[in-house]
Amino acid sequence: GAVVSQHPSRVICKSGTSVKIECRSLDFQATTMFWYRQFPKQSLMLMATSNEGSKATYEQGVEKDKFLINHASLTLSTLTVTSAHPEDSSFYICSASFTGGSYEQYFGPGTRLTVT
Amino acid sequence: GENVEQHPSTLSVQEGDSAVIKCTYSDSASNYFPWYKQELGKGPQLIIDIRSNVGEKKDQRIAVTLNKTAKHFSLHITETQPEDSAVYFCAAFMKTSYDKVIFGPGTSLSVIP
Numbered sequence A: 001g002a003v004v005s006q007h008p009s010r011v012i013c014k015s016g017t018s019v020k021i022e023c024r025s026l027d028f029q030a031t032t033m034f035w036y037r038q039f040p041k042q043s044l045m046l047m048a049t050s051n052e053g054s055k056a057t058y059e060q061g062v063e064k065d066k067f068l069i070n071h072a073s074l075t076l077s078t079l080t081v082t083s084a085h086p087e088d089s090s091f092y093i094c095s096a097s098f099t100g101g102s103y104e105q106y107f108g109p110g111t112r113l114t115v116t
Numbered sequence B: 001g002e003n004v005e006q007h008p009s010t011l012s013v014q015e016g017d018s019a020v021i022k023c024t025y026s027d028s029a030s031n032y033f034p035w036y037k038q039e040l041g042k043g044p045q046l047i048i049d050i051r052s053n054v055g056e057k058k059d060q061r062i063a064v065t066l067n068k069t070a071k072h073f074s075l076h077i078t079e080t081q082p083e084d085s086a087v088y089f090c091a092a093f094m095k096t097s098y099d100k101v102i103f104g105p106g107t108s109l110s111v112i113p
Helices: none
Strands: A004-007 A010-013 A019-025 A032-038 A045-051 A067-073 A076-081 A090-097 A111-115 B004-007 B010-014 B019-025 B032-038 B045-051 B056-059 B062-067 B072-077 B086-095 B099-103 B107-112
Touching: A004 A090, A010 A019, A019 A032, A019 A090, A019 A111, A032 A067, A032 A076, A045 A067, A045 B099, A076 A090, B004 B086, B010 B019, B019 B086, B019 B107, B032 B062, B045 B056, B045 B062, B072 B086
Parallel strands: A010 A111, B010 B107
Antiparallel strands: A004 A019, A019 A076, A032 A045, A032 A090, A067 A076, A090 A111, B004 B019, B019 B072, B032 B045, B032 B086, B056 B062, B062 B072, B086 B099, B086 B107
């Protein structure tokens, strides 16, 4: 149980375009989902926390207008990178937790974004 | 601010030996400490966790110890196998203006056959 999927697994886009990444909890309802960014040989950096039906809470330094997060249902959250630039190239990982009081997070397999 | 330190950054052991990774955290209010294993190109996988009301937890070859007074916790892997080779991240659940998990910088473990 507690499976989280991400789509696509890899995406290449041109500078200036937007790309959407989906995160789904397959066998449980995720009231909270998290989006992380990971650069090569570095740790995971939390970008934002989203609760179903409400606006995402962004970490300091993360531009909310550039990284649009939508958590429209208990099983789906999307991250849209708008007007992508080469420096946005990274490994994006989502995670989901069962309820607000549960600490366990279950991670998706990640999405490799390359902006050319 | 909140911080999780992790040592060593790289660790190489012979198959069958034990591996120990240590982490320290800064927020004394932290009460949940998970460990994740990340293989190349994949998302992190929770391998074991411990809560602040417990000093030690074991699951087969993996154990975690917690010292709340000193604010440090450790991962112990016994009888290491080549498939244990991966990057391991410790994390601490910190209460700030809202709850979030802070990750350590990671330890790259290599198990030499």
